[in-house]
Amino acid sequence: MAAFLDRRDPENIEGSAERFEDRAGGWLDVMAAAAELHPITRACMGFHLWSLAGLGQHGDQMEAAVTASRIAASDGSGAIFAPLAMGGAGGLRASGLPPKRLTGWLDGMNSAILTAMRHLNDIETWTSKTEKEMSRLSGRTPPALRAVLTEWPMISAPMAENLTGASRTAVQRNLSWMEAQGLIREVTRQGRYRMWQASH
Structure with missing residues (x-):
């Protein structure tokens, strides 16, 4: 993971500081222990644990979101495409206890999917209208x-x-x-x- 994310610990890292490989290993261990959970639940869990494990850089959540999307689609029984950000910030909000975070994640996913479906319907209508106009x-x-x-x-x-x-x-x-x-x-x-x- 360190090589993929191009993360390196400073050369003068103090003895008490945890190395990136150890932090990433801890996150991977927790995710492996949750293997029986539904992929969407694991995706939410992985997203919220990412920064707690010290994997985010300067508060950047992009890597956490991409990783969560890969987890959600991992075995084909989860979400192949869930544009969570289209549903507003609620699904990505990191506050409250785990049940509240999972509820926000699922609500955000539902809202995002409805927004995406409306957009696709609008594009389909636009395409038909434009095809007729441009004929x-x-x-x-x-x-x-x-x-x-x-x-x-x-x-x-x-x-x-x-x-x-x-x-x-x-x-x-x-x-x-x-x-x-x-x-x-x-x-x-x-x-x-x-x-x-x-x-x-």
């Missing part, structure tokens, strides 16, 4: 650009150019047309480094 346009750029905007929450012109294989001119022309039709909106509100997203 009068010729060439391969309009459908390719529509596909990119379906798959990505926001795009820039260089990103669209790269993903569609179309020229910068064709991408800019189609983005301008889509924006004029109200199909997409520019979200950065600046002249350079502009980003667009689907208008739901």
